[in-house]
Amino acid sequence: MFGCLDLAGSSVQTCWHALRLCFRREVTEEEKVARSTSARIDRDLFEHAKLESHVVKILLLGAAESGKSTVVKQIKIIHSHGFSRRELISFKDHAQSVLACDWCTGKDAELLPFLAQAFCCLWADQGVRAAAARGYEYQLNDSALYFFDNIGRIIGPNYVPTETDVLRVRVRTSGVTETQFCAAQFIFRLYDVGGQCTQKRKWLRCFDGVRAVLFLVDLSRYDLRPQQQDSSTGCIQDSLELYSSILSNTVFSSASLILIMNKMDLFQEKILNSGRHLRIYVPDFKGADRDVSGAAGFLTSLFTEHLTSPAKPLYHHYSTATDTSCIRDIFQTVMDNVVKDNLANVCTL
Ligand SMILES: Nc1nc2c(ncn2[C@@H]2O[C@H](COP(=O)(O)OP(=O)(O)OP(=O)(O)O)[C@@H](O)[C@H]2O)c(=O)[nH]1
Ligand SMILES: [Mg+2]
Structure with a gap:
């Protein structure tokens, strides 16, 4: 391969120039695309690293x-x-799940009206409240009292959870x-x-x-x-x-x-x-x-x-x-x- 070169007695610079002439050839389109892709990846990696350092x-x-x-x-x-309103609504089922179960909701996923009424009556009862207040004896959900206290709002039509409700929801x-x-x-x-x-x-x-x-x-x-x-x-x-x-x-x-x-x-x-x-x-x-x-x-x-x-x-x-x-x-x-x-x-x- 190096037969074209007679390097004896030449300076290093002359040899290097000769080598470059030997290897010079046309860069193909494919190589150009590969090089620019590689440069873009290097740039992206650099930008990413710069951002990550913050x-x-x-x-x-x-x-x-x-x-x-x-x-x-x-x-x-x-x-x-x-x-957002959409995100708040996504917590609706979770908020109501403290009060309801699979068969407590109708086709529209709303709590069945007679059950909603029953929950309100139950929560008005002092005995039920006293039992709920001792929830730590039977591992009642930490947020249950909060949702029971807000029962009227939560089972109401068109209920949209508030940020406070979202903070109380357990998912x-x-x-x-x-x-x-x-x-x-x-x-x-x-x-x-x-x-x-x-x-x-x-x-x-x-x-x-x-x-x-x-x-x-x-x-x-x-x-x-x-x-x-x-x-x-x-x-x-x-x-x-x-x-x-x-x-x-x-x-x-x-x-x-x-x-x-x-x-x-x-x-x-x-x-x-x-x-x-x-x-x-x-x-x-x-x-x-x-x-x-x-x-x-x-x-x-x-x-x-x-x-x-x-x-x-x-x-x-x-x-x-x-x-x-x-x-x-x-x-x-x-x-x-x-x-x-x-x-x-x-x-x-
Ligand atoms: N009262 C009260 N409730 C809390 C407090 N911190 C969290 N909670 C409630 O505890 C429940 C569980 O809280 P999460 O934040 O879901 O707990 P987590 O550690 O993410 O649980 P995993 O995802 O299962 O690991 C939710 O209903 C919260 O509202 C608090 O300081 N006081
Ligand atoms: Mg969690």
């Missing part, structure tokens, strides 16, 4: 029903445009949902994953490049016992096990960790008025009965004492995720902390 990824974790999706709904209300997350918003010159991307055991393997694909883990704990479940085998009750024990598995996972070693001790409203009500004192369910607790902050502080310490690396900051907050102003304040602090901890890794817009 992104702060936050992963919401916690046992089932701890309130992860409720926090995400709040962020949509606070930092995005809230819910189990399956898979992973992604929510993105801009604030404080950063792009925040929240990943909400289902807390059921079957969902946990789906978490793996969200782990890459996560800057912070928001771990939610349902404080009000201190009186539930862990269930056997694969199903999670979302009780404190389940939460602790999940939490320590996250702490020991090296994937999160550089992520900020933020504990959100949630459902303070239900916790306070239970500690103050149910007679279900914390010491009965957590014998190590030696504080006074009906001391809400002492009890919450003790349960929080069960989580914070798991932390093995003192160098890693651990933030914790007490929240009621259904309260928009509470989540607004907490999330502002969370964003400040996450940005401060990751300044070296992310760029402002």
Whole structure:
């Protein structure tokens, strides 16, 4: 192939020129298209990488029903445009499902009128109200009292859920949902994953490049016992096990960790008025009965004492995720902390 060249005694520059002449040939149309496609892909990758360098990824974790999706709904209300009418209507069946069952609705999917009337009569009965108020004895849905109190509106014709209704609705997350918003010159991307055991393997694909883990704990479940085998009750024990598995996972070693001790409203009500004192369910607790902050502080310490690396900051907050102003304040602090901890890794817009 190189027979055309007599390189002996030539300078390097002359040899290089000769080589280029040897290899020069017409570039085909196909090659031109391939080159421009390749250049476009390079440009896209560069733009994508530039955009990604502004992104702060936050992963919401916690046992089932701890309130992860409720926090995400709040962020949509606070930092995005809230819910469109169409999105609100999409929650209608879920809101009514607390009151109804498959055979309670007619062809138009509206609650049958005589059942709607029956529900109203039932809810007017003081005995029924007293039984519902003790719902923690038989695991009544956390939002049931709210929907019962709003029964007249919810079963009315042309009912459209409000944002408050949407925050109260329970829809189990399956898979992973992604929510993105801009604030404080950063792009925040929240990943909400289902807390059921079957969902946990789906978490793996969200782990890459996560800057912070928001771990939610349902404080009000201190009186539930862990269930056997694969199903999670979302009780404190389940939460602790999940939490320590996250702490020991090296994937999160550089992520900020933020504990959100949630459902303070239900916790306070239970500690103050149910007679279900914390010491009965957590014998190590030696504080006074009906001391809400002492009890919450003790349960929080069960989580914070798991932390093995003192160098890693651990933030914790007490929240009621259904309260928009509470989540607004907490999330502002969370964003400040996450940005401060990751300044070296992310760029402002
Ligand atoms: N009263 C009260 N209810 C809450 C609070 N946080 C969440 N809830 C309710 O608890 C229920 C479960 O909340 P979700 O946000 O769906 O829980 P989740 O962690 O996303 O659950 P999975 O998707 O199954 O993992 C909903 O009905 C919420 O309205 C709170 O602080 N107080
Ligand atoms: Mg969810």
